Amino acid sequence: MFDAFGLTLLLLPLATAFGWYLHSRFKPPEEQPPPKTQYLQGVQHLVNDETDKAIDVFIKLLDVDHDTLDTHLALGSLFRRRGEVDRALRIHQNLVARANLAPKHRNRARYELAQDYLKAGVLDRAESLYRELLEQGMFQDKALAALISIYEKERDWGKALEATRKQEGALGRSQRERIAQYMCELAEEAIWKHEPKTAAQWLKKALAENRDCVRASLLQARLLQDEGDHRGAIKALLRVPKQDAQFVGEIIAPLKKAFQALDDQAGLTEKLGSLASSSPLAAVQVANARQLHATRGNGDAYLADFLAEAPSWTAFLALLELTDAAASPTLAAPLDSLQTALHHTLNTAPLYRCEHCGFAGRGMHWQCPSCLHWESVLPVDDVTKPKAG
Numbered sequence: 001m002f003d004a005f006g007l008t009l010l011l012l013p014l015a016t017a018f019g020w021y022l023h024s025r026f027k028p029p030e031e032q033p034p035p036k037t038q039y040l041q042g043v044q045h046l047v048n049d050e051t052d053k054a055i056d057v058f059i060k061l062l063d064v065d066h067d068t069l070d071t072h073l074a075l076g077s078l079f080r081r082r083g084e085v086d087r088a089l090r091i092h093q094n095l096v097a098r099a100n101l102a103p104k105h106r107n108r109a110r111y112e113l114a115q116d117y118l119k120a121g122v123l124d125r126a127e128s129l130y131r132e133l134l135e136q137g138m139f140q141d142k143a144l145a146a147l148i149s150i151y152e153k154e155r156d157w158g159k160a161l162e163a164t165r166k167q168e169g170a171l172g173r174s175q176r177e178r179i180a181q182y183m184c185e186l187a188e189e190a191i192w193k194h195e196p197k198t199a200a201q202w203l204k205k206a207l208a209e210n211r212d213c214v215r216a217s218l219l220q221a222r223l224l225q226d227e228g229d230h231r232g233a234i235k236a237l238l239r240v241p242k243q244d245a246q247f248v249g250e251i252i253a254p255l256k257k258a259f260q261a262l263d264d265q266a267g268l269t270e271k272l273g274s275l276a277s278s279s280p281l282a283a284v285q286v287a288n289a290r291q292l293h294a295t296r297g298n299g300d301a302y303l304a305d306f307l308a309e310a311p312s313w314t315a316f317l318a319l320l321e322l323t324d325a326a327a328s329p330t331l332a333a334p335l336d337s338l339q340t341a342l343h344h345t346l347n348t349a350p351l352y353r354c355e356h357c358g359f360a361g362r363g364m365h366w367q368c369p370s371c372l373h374w375e376s377v378l379p380v381d382d383v384t385k386p387k388a389g
Ligand SMILES: [Zn+2]
Pocket: 354, 355, 356, 357, 358, 359, 368, 369, 370, 371, 372, 373, 376
């Protein structure tokens, strides 16, 4: 619904000022009503919810100078904020087309016009306006941020990287985490195109940019594993606990795959034991318990000890699976029901959550699909962890 009353309040001072301004400077043609009357007609259109007629009147009478520019820009951005982008576009296009507008003011109108195009999804026009503003050294920070968001939407990681380098210069602040992510995106593109050498080069650059880039280590391990270099893959994976301890759970599956390819069960047992001694994550503890159970048969005792210290549904489910129910026949049926119920709960619980906006899901995203922040989606160790005590 259009809020005619709100707009009327906004436009009344504009109408009065312009009416007076035009009346005092120009003698109106005899066949037309005086400007003040026409402005009042414009306001009348607004009151009657005839927004387009009102805009026609205002644009026709528009004689923009530095005193009135702010009001027109405010009117345009008000329309954009309300989602009426076509109306915002008409106002800003009209301002930009004014021959008498000073370059500084024209650039302000251009910036608003670029915002309209961005909101309307006309990305190529928005991009060219932002680039023009940048070339003139105007709105550096905002234009760069907008250009980066456009390149991210278009998945043009090379341009996003280039613009972020400029942004680093403009802000005087490192953007190494995001730059490394763009390099990982370029590496993934190369993997998809079956160009492993190019991918490896991008990953090397990503790690040089940000040595704590978990994604680069995981991708590097994947590349090395595909090439049959399982020792190299293990080395890359074992960087992750030092890079970010929250992601240790992500290395379990590829680590198992690499040790299995090497037929080195003892090596896997040793590495999982070492990870479990330094990581409290239930995923790591469960992986270690399963390995202990497979090799020494005492994984259930290990998990029981862990559960006594850190209650966790994931670990409890694993304990149920490792427990020999046949040893206590009267408990077999209820334990089986409990196991089924826990399976259902844990298999539908989110595995990842964005710490910025709360978005949650079962797939990993390096850029949150909801708030678009990078590296804000983190693994959830045990979403249904019961409260201790
Ligand atoms: Zn988010």
